[in-house]
Amino acid sequence: MEGRPNPEQEATAARLDAVLQKMERVRQARRHKFYLRDERITLSHGSGGKATHNLIEGVFAPAFSNPLLDAMDDAAVFSLDGGELQLAFTTDTYVVSPLFFAGGDIGKLAVHGTINDLAMAGAQPLYLSASFILEEGFPIAELRRIVASMQEAASAAGVAIVTGDTKVVQRGKGDGVFINTAGVGLRRAHWPLGQTCLQPGDVVLLSGSAGDHGIAIMLAREALEIETEIQSDTAPLHTLVAALLETIGERLHCLKDPTRGGVATALNEMALASEVAIGLDEQAIPVHAGVRGACEILGLDPLTIANEGKLLAVVAPEAAEQALALMREHPLGREAAIIGSVQADPPGLVFLRTEIGGMRVLDMLVGDPLPRIC
Template structure:
């Protein structure tokens, strides 16, 4: 299907205009909040840009990174918050409590920070079994202890039966930013390499399979894990060569890389065959028609590194228990700006877009 060249130019111009418009303006046309707005994909992006960002605008927020960067009395701090509404509460490889600790630690780690203190806010539904609460809290305490962070403040609210789904958890965290870290999506340069710390899609698929409606049996476990020691190891060994960290949670690596490409105004080219996916995840995705690249992870990171540090960074990652399956999955290019594309397994190419809609609501 070759396009005539004049026609092709016209189409390209049209698409480019539309993409430009989407990049700078956000039309929030919806009259109600729908589940898509919580998916972490385009609708979430539109909601944030359409409502929250303009209302709260300030120099710190406007950087739109996983964690805010603050300087207090000469000390560089990272500060972040996240809420957890995952359903079911317990799943292969983890539970909502552990996830609430790891998720916030990871948001801090992505800013190049050593996580120190967390807060915990609990919203409990009347009738929630005390036994489950105990299990969740024990798991949170264990996760915090293992990661070396302290839970230092908290809050509890109980709502009437039917007004919440068992338990919702909010955590916030602060940490100190490592001196070497000059990280951010805008630090990404043409020629940089994209490294991925391990196989994608485990968390999202584990959650999906933990819901009872699908009778698929696999050995897939959530990858929920605190990434701060992997980050520290990378910063200690290849420090200045690292330009950006992202943990590809909701929306998967497709969404995370699109966000990087958009804010860096560069293009990212991926090699589909280099992206590790565990067999159980691939199988489940094939059956359900999902793309592992758009599925959530809770213990993986993307590192964008300078080309000369590629092999060293890969070595450091693979030496860490959470980075054994690390791979170089792509490169950063100048054109076409703001887009991610993929060399497919069969040798074709395609655009890899952000997740639209939500294949699996409430995964974290």
């Protein structure tokens, strides 16, 4: 006669049931309540902010709806033959301009971005694909430089680029080179982990300063005469995630890298998916002085600016200090901070307690102050 499940197993099962119920509510909402009013694609639809969210909810999500897609996490997670072996699968396309910038290039960005999407699903990245759309006339020397950067980034992260494709379009029909990467990884987190898994009382951590990548791209693209040494933060986060998975375990409820749309958009997506509210402390959020100064000059909010080497981690309250200490011990988490917490109401809202003692709603990025950021 089989024994009863232990309390830990029962708690995990209850969390999984709650996640599935939330996903079903989201699925029904997509099917019956959302209407996309835009008639044509604009650059804002690629910003990662509200316009992107509306495009996905209004076009792609209802058309492609299935249990794997509906979670809308950074990677799909599935089992083979219904067994315990779980894989994560993700894809992304990179159209960043300029191709080379302080701290990185399109090739390094493509490798790191795909590795990070797998890591956010609790997976160890294993294999990548790389596909190139090249414009007629693009210099072979620059292509060699990009490919070498990709191989260096992949080797340093312990992953292999094992398949790919190449297409060429006529001069004037592209912009040098666009890169698509896909990746597969072995999932190490065998518990509910994702943006539908937040619970009231959870604590939100950010692994480092916000907005570095976006400001580095803007300064490189616009040749603005702002004296700052800001570089892109592009980096592979899988080793930091592995440390969190091993130490925090099931007390780790969600991981997300705040890329397009920044910290604000990523947190709004979490709040909507989990039907909770998230309160942030503005003074606790790390932002480099150069980024803050550039944002003030340009009229931007650093919390809506893209990052490529930072992660948001949502953990149970009793694990918050342990998670913070662990992150600060890692080279990619030395500036980590506890930036807020999860509460029950009002669901779907992110709000910011400002430095002057007020409070404001922190919405997703609206518009696109910096197109083609990644």
